[in-house]
Amino acid sequence: MKPFAYAVAEAPVQAVHQLSARPGAKFLGGGTNLVDLMRLGVESPELLVDVTRLELDRIEPTATGGILVGAGVRNSDLAADPRIRAAYPMLSQALLSGASGQLRNMATVGGNLLQRTRCVYFQDVTKPCNKREPGTGCPARTGAHRDLAILGASEHCIATHPSDFAVALAALDARVQITGPAGDRALALADLYRAPDEDPSRDTVLDPADLITAVEIPTSREAHRNSLYRKARDRASYAFAVGSVAAGLSLAPDGTISEVRIALGAVAHKPWRARRAESALTGNPATPEQFRRAAELELAAAEPLPDNAFKVELSQNLIVAALSTLAGVEEA
Amino acid sequence: MTTTDTRSQSTTSTLRLQVNGREHELALDHRTSLLDALREHLGLTGSKKGCDHGQCGACTVLLDGRRVNACLILAVTAVGREITTVEGLADGEDLHPVQQAFIDRDAFQCGYCTPGQICSAVGVLAEARSGWPSAVTPPEGGVQLDEAEVRERMSGNLCRCGAYANIVPAVLDAAAAELPAPGIETAYHEGESR
Amino acid sequence: MTVTKALTGPPLTRDEAIEKVTGKARYAYEYHSQPDTAYAWIVTSPVAKGRVLTVDADHVLRSDDVIAVLWHENAPHLGDVGDPTLAVLQSPEIAYRGQLVALVVAKTPEAAREAAAQLPVEYEELAHDVVLTPDHASLYKPEKVNPAFETDTEQGDPDRAFDASPVQLDQTYSTVALHNNPMEPHATTAIWGENGSLTLYDSNQGGGVVQQLLAGLFELEKSQVHVINPHVGGGFGSKGMPRPNVVLAAMAAKVTGRPVKLAVTRQQMFSLVGYRTPTIQRIRLGAEADGRLNAIMHEVVEQTSTVKEFAEQTAVATRMIYAAPHRRTSHRLARLDVPVPSWMRAPGECPGFYAFESAMDELAVELGVDPVELRIRNEPEVDPETGNPFSSRNLVACLREGARRFGWRSEPRAPRNHREGRWLIGAGVAASFYPTYQMPASATASVDENDHYTVDINATDIGTGARTALHQLAAEALEVPLEQVTVRIGDSDLPAAGIAGGSMGTRSWGWAVTKACRQLREEGAKSVTANTKKDIEALGEYTRGSYGAQFVEVRVNQDTGELRVPRMTGIFAAGRIVNASTARSQFIGGMTMGLSMALHEEGLIDPVFGDYANHDLASYHVAGCADVGALDIGWIEEADEHLGGAGTKGIGEIGIVGTAAAVANAVFDATGVRVRELPIHLEDVLK
Known part of the structure; x- marks a missing residue:
């Protein structure tokens, strides 16, 4: 870890200014990923601007009936919030399935969204990695890739985004509020992450001095309330997902699907919103057969590698299992 | 408060840390983790370094009453927070109920993960009192600590000796022995949302 | 409480339980944090086979915080003890990725870590072969x-x-x-005394073998090496013999004249400690x-x-x-x-x-x-x-x-x-x-004027409960309450005993403790040292x-x-x-x-x-x-x-x-x- 200066930000605009003024500066939130990466030599900021003392730690209702979550809210506080638990169960469950109690007490909402991939090559500075050092190559394709992407990857990078929380936010159509050098703006979470394409080094569309200040969760609907997050992993707890799904479902009085929301985790560089599956299901009967067909349709685009090919079936099964639970129907 | 000038290029700060009810003034490299500040600068070696990356829980301490991994916290960011380590849990000769329960249940072997396990368990009890759910808490109703709850909540603390089967009953014993105590403050404020 | 001989002994709590739950139990890295203490950091090879060509030590020695850089061209010569894994920094050859190639010693752990990361090392890299297959061409029959x-x-x-x-x-x-992954990474604090003696607080499963091999490596008498390990954070075999950390810490302390602390990082444990x-x-x-x-x-x-x-x-x-x-x-x-x-x-x-x-x-x-x-x-x-x-x-x-x-x-x-x-x-x-299995061991039992008994043996409790079990066996053999007996272990100044390994620790040590205590009681002596070598030889077929x-x-x-x-x-x-x-x-x-x-x-x-x-x-x-x-x-x-x-x-x-x-x-x-x-x-x- 290189020596670095440290400053406590007092207001978002000032924090953004501090970063704009000093290339090599970074915001410090909970530190659960940044400090880890600094110790590995993956990140070496010259200045850390501590944004945890900004007043970004509120969970407040919005004028339109949604909920605005400050970017500094700790994961554990958000997961325990009774409004979140009642109106967006998938969100609370996603948070609680991530990391450990200690890390959830530290990790912030904003930092969770911006955490980096846990690909073992990205984290090892003695090895090439296009995400860490563009142009050096991707050893994961022929190396350890069991945990890596099957959807939306490029020949340059097959990293997965590690967040559980972001998967639920994607399914909820959450928006991200940003204060940047050019002022304030908001983005759909779906538009926050970039595809790896030719340059996997940039995970998001954000400018280095952009500060996420809040996440806006839309007004709760039936498909938000009747929702769940299901995560499959190699340990019963304290492990990143091998596959996960955030799903929400509402049924019309005739039993057909009026709204369905599905996002997959651990399969792509971003939370993977399963739009194809959603449109195939909407208006159709809520049966396991329909769920299976839609899941297969969604995963048809998968381009797995030898050691992660199982994620195709795993993700399909997660979709079918989650929707069957939400619809109250038995799987075959 | 830290005396750092926010515009400065300095890579060190003189700061005050509140540890186990005592204030300490330290001149620290910004790179110094809270864990190293405790172990190397304050002689509080109870908090352990097992991985230095938030992957084992041996460094668990309480920060304003909440359990955290001290290895991933830069000491300079802990200014103004109340830090409690395993050395600060007992009241003189009287052990904390969690400490006593760990002894009674033989909930450790080599002892290296133990301070982290104990601090984590103290945090778990506070979180449960506050009604915080876990990944295994049913959606309806409050939190009832049982074996499944404790197993899930204590999963951030690895024990290579494999004492989990004794740690779980120890935490449950301590939960039963503890007098009702206030939970920890959460960001949720009644009345704001309705 | 008096312990009587039964096929199952009572579930007594551990002798060191209070130290372990209050954070007072000290492990190898937790001694000697004082102003002149130096911190050592291991530099490992990113190539799996080859040679170290050069190390540009000056590049990091420019920092005021960096005290020394050791590598094969400037490291002190070590005696041959027949274990190539302990012949650290003696040769440029690299036999596996993650092998140690240099050591940085600095005034702070932060500076040591960063200098280790920045140290320029040039390698000659050769093709490697690391994949085990059932018909591998190199298969041979070991002796x-x-x-x-x-x-x-x-x-x-x-x-x-x-x-x-x-x-x-x-x-x-x-x-x-x-990978064994004991929770306590392999660590050592090393201090050289003015008389040429070496004190090592080291995380190991047996201080005796550390003492013997370190004496050989540094060409000292065994009595000049003092190994102390009252608490060890697990081992599971990986601490059964000295590991590079103890040799490097001793080397760094010798070169710098300061107490040196060295811990293997968790990542390094996947290549350096078995x-x-x-x-x-x-x-x-x-x-x-x-x-x-x-x-x-x-x-x-x-x-x-x-x-x-x-x-x-x-x-x-x-x-x-x-x-x-x-x-x-x-x-x-x-x-x-x-x-x-x-x-x-x-x-x-x-x-x-x-x-x-x-x-x-x-x-x-x-x-x-x-x-x-x-x-x-x-x-x-x-x-x-x-x-x-x-x-x-x-x-x-x-x-x-x-x-x-x-x-x-x-x-x-x-x-x-x-x-x-x-x-x-x-x-x-x-x-x-x-x-x-069993290994010969020695134990000393003695009694003072207040009828308090002390039992000494260089046993090691890596979490097995050996300290407590030996205490129980001693009290049983002496036929006195537990409170009347103190057991001292984890120090190479105590009577020699084998490692905590092969599931033979408590069996072997307990044998010596029981023998010494019985003899003390039967002879009414003030102090008795017993050894089990002959008893073990007399075991039937x-x-x-x-x-x-x-x-x-x-x-x-x-x-x-x-x-x-x-x-x-x-x-x-x-x-x-x-x-x-x-x-x-x-x-x-x-x-x-x-x-x-x-x-x-x-x-x-x-x-x-x-x-x-x-x-x-x-x-x-x-x-x-x-x-x-x-x-x-x-x-x-x-x-x-x-x-x-x-x-x-x-x-x-x-x-x-x-x-x-x-x-x-x-x-x-x-x-x-x-x-x-x-x-x-x-x-x-x-x-």
């Missing part, structure tokens, strides 16, 4: 397997007997590299229709490094666990450009029993017999390898008691027969065995070992393949149990590590780079709290008069032996899928 067993054995005509058997099983099982070799094991069983075995063949392929041989004794226990007139065992090693494999909890028995006890389950399925019954039918009268009588052997009793307590269905396996919702449920069984039976319930999710183990039962026959509480902890600890081996642990060798790619605790999973369900532990009371000493066997390792097979057998029972490669992944059982 002996660990510690000194015959490499190959053959009795009768196993090929013919196999061919003639009506029921045959021929399967190959494999295990991956496993691990369990991967294995490929072909097993052939030939049986009669009633299940009696005619032929047993167990042929093992495993790896070693190019710098030092370690030959795991994977098939050795197969030589005696069941009766069969015809048998063959063999071990072949591939010499690869990999880190040096070494001891990990029950080397040999642990991977060997995974394969062998899986094969026994497969045979039971083939025969349509209850797997418990199959084992009972093959119970030998005498040791089938040597013909020696067993000093005691209660495997059958363990199987029967375990089956009763677990609620085992005594019938042939019928897989995929039980489910609850989306979960398939199965049960599996396996036998456990670990040989009983018996096969001695601990036995056990493990029963496991597994649940497999039909949607995700996720595997859960809600309960395990382990019944053991391990001689006299000195402390019911700490003994139970040893058994649950072993079984938990066995469960971890079955479902989680996987050292992934990277063919391109040559290292274990997943070298941290986030990517190398060990079982966590939520992975471990209810553990029911019991033991058969065993009075074995041929054990000598305090009548104890060993309990530190047997718990891990057989667990993985029991889990894999339960997975088969749940799903109908036989997994022959560990660990079992969710994708192995997905559909």
Whole structure:
């Protein structure tokens, strides 16, 4: 870890200014990923601007009936919030399935969204990695890739985004509020992450001095309330997902699907919103057969590698299992 | 408060840390983790370094009453927070109920993960009192600590000796022995949302 | 409290319990933080085979905080102690990725770490070969397997007997590299005294061997080296011998004239401190229709490094666990450009029993017999390898008691027969065995004018409860209350004793302690030192070992393949149990590590780079709290008069032996899928 200066930000605009003024500066939130990466030599900021003392730690209702979550809210506080638990169960469950109690007490909402991939090559500075050092190559394709992407990857990078929380936010159509050098703006979470394409080094569309200040969760609907997050992993707890799904479902009085929301985790560089599956299901009967067909349709685009090919079936099964639970129907 | 000038290029700060009810003034490299500040600068070696990356829980301490991994916290960011380590849990000769329960249940072997396990368990009890759910808490109703709850909540603390089967009953014993105590403050404020 | 001799001793709490729960127990890195203390950091090789050409030490020595950089051109010369892993910084040769190539010493840990990261090292890189295959070109027959067993054995005509058997099983099982990962990383604080003496606070499983080898390396008298280790944060074999950290710390302290602290990082532990070799094991069983075995063949392929041989004794226990007139065992090693494999909890028995006890389950399925019954039918009268009588052997009793307590269905396996919702449920069984070893030890018992007794022995408590057990044995032999006895361990100034390893620590030390205390009492002396060398030599010709039976319930999710183990039962026959509480902890600890081996642990060798790619605790999973369900532990009371000493066997390792097979057998029972490669992944059982 290189020596670095440290400053406590007092207001978002000032924090953004501090970063704009000093290339090599970074915001410090909970530190659960940044400090880890600094110790590995993956990140070496010259200045850390501590944004945890900004007043970004509120969970407040919005004028339109949604909920605005400050970017500094700790994961554990958000997961325990009774409004979140009642109106967006998938969100609370996603948070609680991530990391450990200690890390959830530290990790912030904003930092969770911006955490980096846990690909073992990205984290090892003695090895090439296009995400860490563009142009050096991707050893994961022929190396350890069991945990890596099957959807939306490029020949340059097959990293997965590690967040559980972001998967639920994607399914909820959450928006991200940003204060940047050019002022304030908001983005759909779906538009926050970039595809790896030719340059996997940039995970998001954000400018280095952009500060996420809040996440806006839309007004709760039936498909938000009747929702769940299901995560499959190699340990019963304290492990990143091998596959996960955030799903929400509402049924019309005739039993057909009026709204369905599905996002997959651990399969792509971003939370993977399963739009194809959603449109195939909407208006159709809520049966396991329909769920299976839609899941297969969604995963048809998968381009797995030898050691992660199982994620195709795993993700399909997660979709079918989650929707069957939400619809109250038995799987075959 | 830290005396750092926010515009400065300095890579060190003189700061005050509140540890186990005592204030300490330290001149620290910004790179110094809270864990190293405790172990190397304050002689509080109870908090352990097992991985230095938030992957084992041996460094668990309480920060304003909440359990955290001290290895991933830069000491300079802990200014103004109340830090409690395993050395600060007992009241003189009287052990904390969690400490006593760990002894009674033989909930450790080599002892290296133990301070982290104990601090984590103290945090778990506070979180449960506050009604915080876990990944295994049913959606309806409050939190009832049982074996499944404790197993899930204590999963951030690895024990290579494999004492989990004794740690779980120890935490449950301590939960039963503890007098009702206030939970920890959460960001949720009644009345704001309705 | 007075301790009386019983087959099971009372569940006393640990002598050091309060220190451990209050944070007062100090480990190797937790001494000597003072203004002149220096911090050392290891620099490792990013190439898997080659040579160090140059190290640009000046590049980092420009920093005021950096005190020294050591590498092979400027490191002090070390004496030859016959262990190439301890000849640190003596040569430019690189034999594996992650080998240490330099050491940085600085005034702060932050500066040391950063200088190590920035140190320019130039390498000549050569092609490497790190992948173990069953027909690797370098396979050879080692002279002996660990510690000194015959490499190959053959009795009768196993090929013919196999061919003639009506029921045959021929399967190959494999295990991956496993990393010990004690929670306390290997660490040392080293201080040189003005008189040329060396004090080492070191994390190890036996200070005596550290003292002896460090004296050799630094060309000192043994008495000039003082090794102190009152508390050790686990070892599981990886601290059974000195590791590079202790040599480097001593070297750095010598060069800088300061106390030096050095800890191996968690990541570095995946290359520098040993691990369990991967294995490929072909097993052939030939049986009669009633299940009696005619032929047993167990042929093992495993790896070693190019710098030092370690030959795991994977098939050795197969030589005696069941009766069969015809048998063959063999071990072949591939010499690869990999880190040096070494001891990990029950080397040999642990991977060997995974394969062998899986094969026994497969045979039971083939025969349509209850797997418990199959084992009972093959119970030998005498040791089938040597013909020696067993000093005691209660495997059958363990199987029967375990089956009763677990609620085992005594019938042939019928897989995929039980489910609850989306979960398939199965049960599996396996036998456990670990040989009983002993090493000579000395202990001193003395009494003062207030009738307080002190017992001194350089034993090591790595978490086993040895300190407490020795205290109990001493009080028992002295016939005085515990409060009247103090036991001192973990210091090389105390009477010499062997390591905490091979499950022989408490047995060997307890023997010496018991002998010294009895003699003190009988002679009415003030101080007595006893040694057990002659007693051990006088042991009769018996096969001695601990036995056990493990029963496991597994649940497999039909949607995700996720595997859960809600309960395990382990019944053991391990001689006299000195402390019911700490003994139970040893058994649950072993079984938990066995469960971890079955479902989680996987050292992934990277063919391109040559290292274990997943070298941290986030990517190398060990079982966590939520992975471990209810553990029911019991033991058969065993009075074995041929054990000598305090009548104890060993309990530190047997718990891990057989667990993985029991889990894999339960997975088969749940799903109908036989997994022959560990660990079992969710994708192995997905559909």
